[in-house]
Amino acid sequence: MKKKEFILKNKKIFFLIMFFTFLSTAFISLVPISTKNIIENYSNLNLENVLRYGSIYIISIVLFLYFEYKKKVTIALFGYNYFVQTKQEVFNSILKMTPKKLREKNLGDVINAITKDTELVYENYIHSYISLCISIISFIVYVSYMIYLNWILTIIIILSSAISFFIPKIVGNKMSYMRKEYSDSCSELIYNLENLLGGVEIFNYKTNKYFSRKFQDYNQKTEEKGLNLLKYISFTNIFSGASLYFINIMTFVIGMILVSTNMIKISELIAIIGFVDLVAIPTRDIIQLIITMKSTSDIIKKLDFYLIDENKNIQKIDSFEKIEIKNLSYSVNNFRIDDININLQKGKKYVVIGKNGSGKSTIMKLLSKRIQPNPNQIFIDGKDIINLEIRDLILYLSKLFIINDTIDQNIKMSNSNIKIDDKIFSIVKGIENQEYKSLSMGERAKVNIARALNSYHPVLILDEFFANIDEKSEIDLTKLLIKSDKTIICITHNLEKEYLNMFDEVIQI
Structure with a gap:
């Protein structure tokens, strides 16, 4: 103090x-x-x-x-x-x-x-x-x-x-x-x-x-x-x-x-x-x-x-060209993943699939530093992620979060631009004046996707983000993500061929 x-x-x-x-x-x-x-x-x-x-x-x-x-x-x-x-x-x-x-x-x-x-x-x-x-x-x-x-x-x-x-x-x-x-x-x-x-x-x-x-x-x-x-x-x-x-x-x-x-x-x-x-x-x-x-x-x-701000002296980054996961290993209690290798390119769209317990979410949490990774396993443009502050680079989404405010402010919170892009605001057309408490799961997902697309983050990770949303809403919102210029990594249980073909690459864990 x-x-x-x-x-x-x-x-x-x-x-x-x-x-x-x-x-x-x-x-x-x-x-x-x-x-x-x-x-x-x-x-x-x-x-x-x-x-x-x-x-x-x-x-x-x-x-x-x-x-x-x-x-x-x-x-x-x-x-x-x-x-x-x-x-x-x-x-x-x-x-x-x-x-x-x-x-x-x-x-x-x-x-x-x-x-x-x-x-x-x-x-x-x-x-x-x-x-x-x-x-x-x-x-x-x-x-x-x-x-x-x-x-x-x-x-x-x-x-x-x-x-x-x-x-x-x-x-x-x-x-x-x-x-x-x-x-x-x-x-x-x-x-x-x-x-x-x-x-x-x-x-x-x-x-x-x-x-x-x-x-x-x-x-x-x-x-x-x-x-x-x-x-x-x-x-x-x-x-x-x-x-x-x-x-x-x-x-x-x-x-x-x-x-x-x-x-x-x-x-x-x-x-x-x-x-x-x-x-x-x-x-x-x-x-x-x-x-x-x-x-x-x-x-x-x-x-x-x-x-105490432990990130005060760590290099902050908000852009990238290439992310490399090399021989990634991680274990906790009886859970273990070994020898994971993934290459991610700027602007590409990826979908991650695998059995329950295969480590899909764990790998993405390590990539977003929700879980602290080991040294020399994840690199951003050749730099070890351990030495980087990446919260302005990667936005990790796993839950539908709406704050007690207007829909407009919910979208703006990740980017203080005075005007939201019309294409992004069209996502919430028809619900922009509703109270946040009255929004359905699908409508909440729309607000969250609009916020993510409006953010400065060039990388979006969606960890089973559409799990509680109907299939039509999932497909419609995924199409909006695919059209963006951001790098998208989507973990899903939807194995429909038509859905997977929307992405540039399918990563099997």
């Missing part, structure tokens, strides 16, 4: 927060000073003095409240910027991830990272960092006033406070582990919830009891982790709060000794005791914030997984 970069990006807002903190703290600090002056001059109080001290007292509180409000509003703006910028950055990083890296996480992890983990990092790290700076400024301002009142007692209070700063070291690591446990459990809950809701077609009075029980188990397990975390946080708060009573006791006892020896006035002691309560708040907050920030390290590591 690049805290410094984010703060530098929002340095004006950060500075305003600190400025408003300084002003609010400075004005509230005038209250104990006013109390001291009233006590010292109580024998000479008259209407003029009462009005003067009373005005200072009231104005100090009013200005304190005003600048506290300004500070809180500015912190809210800082938080808004964090969530907008960070969630966008995480999502953009996910878009750039290699399929191999993305497969390391399930959908629950990914959604949890964008929603829950970004919130946890803000609340327990970014916001805590701001609060820590606020507490340090408050502490400095209050201590400055206390030194003005009596430097001896102030030093004693500071030394007493120092004991409290050992607490984060004692409790921070365990809290970090518990926060990560809770975050992981939230990811698992989202994943399991998605799995349960996938069974919507079999929701009925007979199955509802089972689904309800499964959700209860998943939800209870997650909330138990959250409860354990809150219990430990409560313990650390009490533990750190107890140390503040030690400061109060030390101030009172030593202060009384100094008063009895005439080293300070009783009015100074009363004012300092007033400041002790003010100092105790930032001291307590500093301890708790350090504990909180320290305990967030594992969550930050989880979020950093999505923010």
